[in-house]
Amino acid sequence: MKKILIPFATVALLFSMLVFHALAANKPPEKGEVLPAINLSIPKNPDERSYLGLSGSGLFKIPQIKAKAVIVEIFSMYCPYCQKDAPGVNELHRLIENNPDIKNKVKLIGIGAGNSLYEVEVFKKTYNIPFPLFPDKDFTIHKACGEVRTPYFMVIKINENGTHQIVHTQLGNYPGAEPFLELVLKASGLK
Amino acid sequence: MEKKRLVRFILIIGFLSVFVPVSSAFAISDAYKGNIYQVGTLTPIDSKLKVKVGDQAPLFTLPSISGEKVSLNQFQGKKNVALSFVPAAWTPVCSDQWPGYNIAKDIFNQYDTILLGITVDNIPTLFAWTNQMGKLWFPVLSDFWPHGAVAKRYGVLRSDGVSERALFVIDKRGIIRYIDVHDINKRPPLEDLMGALEKLK
Numbered sequence: 001m002k003k004i005l006i007p008f009a010t011v012a013l014l015f016s017m018l019v020f021h022a023l024a025a026n027k028p029p030e031k032g033e034v035l036p037a038i039n040l041s042i043p044k045n046p047d048e049r050s051y052l053g054l055s056g057s058g059l060f061k062i063p064q065i066k067a068k069a070v071i072v073e074i075f076s077m078y079c080p081y082c083q084k085d086a087p088g089v090n091e092l093h094r095l096i097e098n099n100p101d102i103k104n105k106v107k108l109i110g111i112g113a114g115n116s117l118y119e120v121e122v123f124k125k126t127y128n129i130p131f132p133l134f135p136d137k138d139f140t141i142h143k144a145c146g147e148v149r150t151p152y153f154m155v156i157k158i159n160e161n162g163t164h165q166i167v168h169t170q171l172g173n174y175p176g177a178e179p180f181l182e183l184v185l186k187a188s189g190l191k
Numbered sequence: 192m193e194k195k196r197l198v199r200f201i202l203i204i205g206f207l208s209v210f211v212p213v214s215s216a217f218a219i220s221d222a223y224k225g226n227i228y229q230v231g232t233l234t235p236i237d238s239k240l241k242v243k244v245g246d247q248a249p250l251f252t253l254p255s256i257s258g259e260k261v262s263l264n265q266f267q268g269k270k271n272v273a274l275s276f277v278p279a280a281w282t283p284v285c286s287d288q289w290p291g292y293n294i295a296k297d298i299f300n301q302y303d304t305i306l307l308g309i310t311v312d313n314i315p316t317l318f319a320w321t322n323q324m325g326k327l328w329f330p331v332l333s334d335f336w337p338h339g340a341v342a343k344r345y346g347v348l349r350s351d352g353v354s355e356r357a358l359f360v361i362d363k364r365g366i367i368r369y370i371d372v373h374d375i376n377k378r379p380p381l382e383d384l385m386g387a388l389e390k391l392k
Contacts, residue, residue: 078291078378079220080325113219118382119291126294137380142219149221172221 028146029154033166035062036144040111040134048132052107062156063164068105069188074145074152076113077123081172082151086127091177093131105190106181109134113142113150153180157188220287226323230282235374238355241346244370248272248361249344253309253332256318261307261330264365271304271391272361273384276342278353278375280312280320288356288378289331290324295381299329302388304360307332311339311354347372360387 029036039059043049053066062070073089075082089108096106110133112120117135124133136142145152148171155168168187174180185191242249252262266272277288289308292299299306306329310317313335321331334341334354342354349355358379360369369387373379 076219076287076291077294077381078287080290080323081221083290083294083325114287114378116380116382118380118385122291122295122298122381126297147219150219151221 026143026146028148028152029166029169031166031169034164035154035156035166038062038111038141038144040109043132045132052109052132062109063158063162065107065109065158066104067107068158068190069107069167069184070156070158071106071108071184072154072156073108073110074113074142074148074150074154075110075123076150077115077119077126079150082123083127085151085174086123086129088174088176090127090130092180095177095181097130102185102190106184106188107131111136111141114139155184155187220290226281227286228281230279233375235376236355236372237349237351237375238347238372240370240372241344242359242367242370244367246367248359248365248367249341250365251341251344253334253341254314255330255332256314256321257330259330261332263307263361266305266363267365268363271302271363271388272359273299273304273306273388274345274357274359274361275306275308276345276347276354276357276359277308277310278349278356280310280316286320286323289321289327289329291378291381292329293324293327295385296328298385299388302385302391303363304388304391305329309334309341309354311335311342311348311352349375358384358387360384360391362391 039061042054042057042060043052049055054060054064062072093108096108097103108131110129110131112123112133112135114137115123115135116137120133120135123129151172151174153170154166156164157167158164168183248263250263252260255261263272275289275292292306308329308331311334314333317331317333321327339348339352339354342348345359347355347357356373356375356379358369358371358373359367362368368391371379371383
């Protein structure tokens with residue numbers, strides 16, 4: 001019996017350590033932390049590439065976006081609240097782009113949890129979304145972000161030296177463009 | 192010795208299985224809060240189709256949440272029909288399927304197609320559930336009584352009394368042109384259904 005128990009206990013211990021480490025890594029991102037591993041495709045649309053300050057093709061990480069702060073909305077085209085909030089989030093983009101003081105400092109992107117490229121495009125077209133949206137068809141990013149409910153907002157502060165921190169996270173409760181922009185500017189030290 | 196090794200193997204597998212994560216990636220909208228019943232991972236398909244592409248679609252008349260009865264033959268000669276069977280109200284993937292179709296009305300119109308949503312739930316349950324999705328533009332039909340009769344005629348009634356997650360595209364002549372009895376645990380990609388509708392043109 002000892003012969004069974006010793007290797008069994010060893011495997012069990014090692015495996016439980018691994019599993020708990022993995023589960024801990026997959027909790028929702030929180031204020032003060034860095035982002036989990038998120039790789040996005042550089043947009044093919046030149047206007048979107050220009051908006052994000054990216055060039056070429058392949059993958060990029062959010063802190064590579066040329067900005068002081070990036071607002072990330074994890075959404076789904078199948079999510080009624082994301083649909084309801086879409087015009088208000090468009091308004092947030094409009095407020096940023098119309099303010100010369102912050103236009104080049106704050107950028108906005110959306111990641112479609114479980115959405116194919118086609119589904120993201122349907123969402124973009126339905127609500128005339130003016131900022132870049134990225135598909136996450138197999139939920140890879142959504143899982144890395146602790147399988148958060150949608151819409152989930154994260155504000156990422158990008159430092160001069162290329163490091164970054166999450167300075168705000170929020171599940172739903174989108175308060176409207178003006179209050180949210182105020183919150184973003186304060187959280188990221190731009191005001 | 193072989194027996195001991197087998198026992199050891201079973202013990203280890205038993206222990207490891209406790210840690211296998213069950214994904215809750217669907218029904219992630221905050222609109223549903225804590226009201227989604229987690230069903231876990233189910234047998235992907237648990238029924239046998241009774242129709243095939245090229246067959247005349249079995250006719251039916253079902254009550255809808257708006258109070259009117261809807262018959263398949265009322266669309267013959269007028270509209271293509273996409274039937275979307277989903278297994279049950281207040282469950283993960285189903286709650287994440289029709290809200291997407293709800294913003295794709297223009298595409299269904301482009302293909303001259305009416306969408307009919309069907310579950311085996313009763314009308315009050317469907318009414319409360321679909322209210323969480325916003326106002327749906329397409330009829331939602333109840334195949335509650337005789338229980339699952341329409342799902343059974345199409346061959347998509349599972350052994351536990353819910354329907355499969357299945358899509359049928361029926362042309363204006365009433366002929367079935369596309370069938371997707373999908374893995375019940377996954378949402379069918381929208382582009383697959385739209386690709387099938389495009390072929391009707």
